[in-house]
Amino acid sequence: MRDIAIIGGGASGLxxxxxxxxxxxxxxxxxxQNRIGKKILVTGNGRCNMTNLNIKPEYFHTSSQKGCFAPLAKKDVETVLAxxxxLGIERLVEKTKVYPASEQASSILDVMRMEIERLGITVKVDTKVIGLKYKENKWQVETETGETEVFDRVIVSTGGMAAPALGCDHSGYNLLKKLGHSEIETFPTIVHIVSPTKYCKMMKGMRFKAxxxxxxENELKRIERGEVLFTxxxxxxxxxxxxxxxxxxxxxxxxxxxIHFDLMPDWTKEDLVAKIYERLANGSSKSIEDLFVGWLNKRAIMAVIKEANIGSPVAPCENLDYEMIERLAECMKCIVFKVEGTRGFKFAQSTAGGICIDEIDLETMASKKAPNLYVTGEVLDVDGDCGGYNLQWAWSTGLIAGEAAATV
Structure with a gap:
C-alpha cells in the first residue's frame, strides 16, 4: 500500500x-484552511458550473507551445460526469454548461466529503505545508508547525492566486520552485475590467446586452456577446x-x-440611420434625448449623445442634420472604453500563468523535475474560459494524478 500526500484540498486535490x-x-x-473545498462552494455563483459539454482546445490557454489538451482528452467530460x-450527482444542462441538478455547489463538496470519509482518507485542516524534501526514495512533508511526515508519493494541488480569502496564495508555486520547477508570471483572469472612461460611472448599475x-495596440483580439454590467x-x-x-x-x-462597445449588434449603421429618421418623422417636436426613449436605456441615451458630441440632449430634434444623425448611429455601434487592466486576484475567479507545463508529463501529471511528484489544477500554467472549463481542468488532472500516483 502506497502512502500518498495531497497538498491542497481543493477541486483537483479532492x-x-x-x-x-x-x-x-x-x-x-x-x-x-479550516475546511476542504471552500472555493468549490462559490463556483458558478454557488451553483457550481462543474463542466461544459463543449470542451475544445481553443477554450484553454497556456504559454506552452505544445498545448495543454492531453489531460482533457484523457479524462474527458463524460468520464468526469460518470x-x-x-457519487450521487445528477446533471443539469443549460445550453452547454453543466451544473448539479440540486443547483447547489455544496452538493459537489458534500458527496466528495462522504466518499473521503467512506474511504478512510485522512484530512488535516489548518495545516500549511512549507517544505518538501526527497530523501531515500521517500518524500518528507514538513508543516508550518514543524512536524514532518513521510510519504511514497506527493500530489501538489495547491491552486492558484485567485480568491485569496479562500486560501489561495503563492505557497504552491514556492514549494515547486524549490524543487526545480519554473513559474510563468501569473495574472488574474475571469475578472472585472477596469476603465477610467466616464460612461462607466454614468451607467453604474446598468445591465446591457451588447x-x-x-x-x-489596435489589433482585434476577441469578440463576445452577452449582458454587460457597468460599475x-x-x-x-x-x-x-x-x-x-x-x-x-x-x-x-x-x-x-x-474595448469597443456595440449597443446594437444586430443592426447596421445604415439601419440605425434609417430608424432615427423614421422616429424623427413620428416625433419631430421632441428633444434629442426624448427621441430615443422607448428604444434605448435612458442612461445609455445620454452616453450616446455625449459621445456623438452633437450638443445639448434637450435641444429639439429639428436641429439634427445628416452628419449628426450619422454620428449618433456610429456611437450606438461603437463607444470606446479605455482599459487600465483588471481588478486584482481578490476579485478574480481564476489565475493565468503558473508552473510551466513543459516540466510536467501530461499523460500522468508527473513532475519531470522530481521523482514521484505530481502536480494538478490551477497551480499549473493553464487557465480556461468562464463556463466550467477551469473545473474540468481540475477534475481531469486530479483523476490522472491520483491514478498515476497509486499505480505507476
Whole structure:
C-alpha cells in the first residue's frame, strides 16, 4: 500500500485523493484552511458550473507551445460526469454548461466529503505545508508547525492566486520552485475590467446586452456577446470575463488596450440611420434625448449623445442634420472604453500563468523535475474560459494524478 500526500484540498486535490484511495493507497490531505473545498462552494455563483459539454482546445490557454489538451482528452467530460454520478450527482444542462441538478455547489463538496470519509482518507485542516524534501526514495512533508511526515508519493494541488480569502496564495508555486520547477508570471483572469472612461460611472448599475470587442495596440483580439454590467470603475458580466484575460495580460505587458462597445449588434449603421429618421418623422417636436426613449436605456441615451458630441440632449430634434444623425448611429455601434487592466486576484475567479507545463508529463501529471511528484489544477500554467472549463481542468488532472500516483 502506497502512502500518498495531497497538498491542497481543493477541486483537483479532492478528486486525486478519492481516485488514489480507491486504488488502494493510504491518502492524507493537507489543507491550510479550516475546511476542504471552500472555493468549490462559490463556483458558478454557488451553483457550481462543474463542466461544459463543449470542451475544445481553443477554450484553454497556456504559454506552452505544445498545448495543454492531453489531460482533457484523457479524462474527458463524460468520464468526469460518470465519476460524480457514481457519487450521487445528477446533471443539469443549460445550453452547454453543466451544473448539479440540486443547483447547489455544496452538493459537489458534500458527496466528495462522504466518499473521503467512506474511504478512510485522512484530512488535516489548518495545516500549511512549507517544505518538501526527497530523501531515500521517500518524500518528507514538513508543516508550518514543524512536524514532518513521510510519504511514497506527493500530489501538489495547491491552486492558484485567485480568491485569496479562500486560501489561495503563492505557497504552491514556492514549494515547486524549490524543487526545480519554473513559474510563468501569473495574472488574474475571469475578472472585472477596469476603465477610467466616464460612461462607466454614468451607467453604474446598468445591465446591457451588447457586443464587446477588445483591441491590444489596435489589433482585434476577441469578440463576445452577452449582458454587460457597468460599475463605477469599469465593466463586468459574462462577456467581460471572457475578455478579461486579454485585458489583464496587456496591462501586465504595458500595452495599450481598449474595448469597443456595440449597443446594437444586430443592426447596421445604415439601419440605425434609417430608424432615427423614421422616429424623427413620428416625433419631430421632441428633444434629442426624448427621441430615443422607448428604444434605448435612458442612461445609455445620454452616453450616446455625449459621445456623438452633437450638443445639448434637450435641444429639439429639428436641429439634427445628416452628419449628426450619422454620428449618433456610429456611437450606438461603437463607444470606446479605455482599459487600465483588471481588478486584482481578490476579485478574480481564476489565475493565468503558473508552473510551466513543459516540466510536467501530461499523460500522468508527473513532475519531470522530481521523482514521484505530481502536480494538478490551477497551480499549473493553464487557465480556461468562464463556463466550467477551469473545473474540468481540475477534475481531469486530479483523476490522472491520483491514478498515476497509486499505480505507476
Amino acid at each position: 478528486v486525486a485523493a478519492i481516485t488514489a484511495a480507491r486504488l488502494g493507497s493510504n491518502v492524507t490531505i493537507f489543507e491550510r 465519476f460524480f454520478n457514481e 457586443e464587446v470587442s477588445i483591441f491590444v 463605477e470603475d469599469g465593466l463586468s458580466g459574462p462577456p467581460i470575463f471572457l475578455l478579461s484575460r486579454v485585458a489583464s495580460e496587456s496591462f501586465k505587458d504595458r500595452k495599450a488596450c481598449k
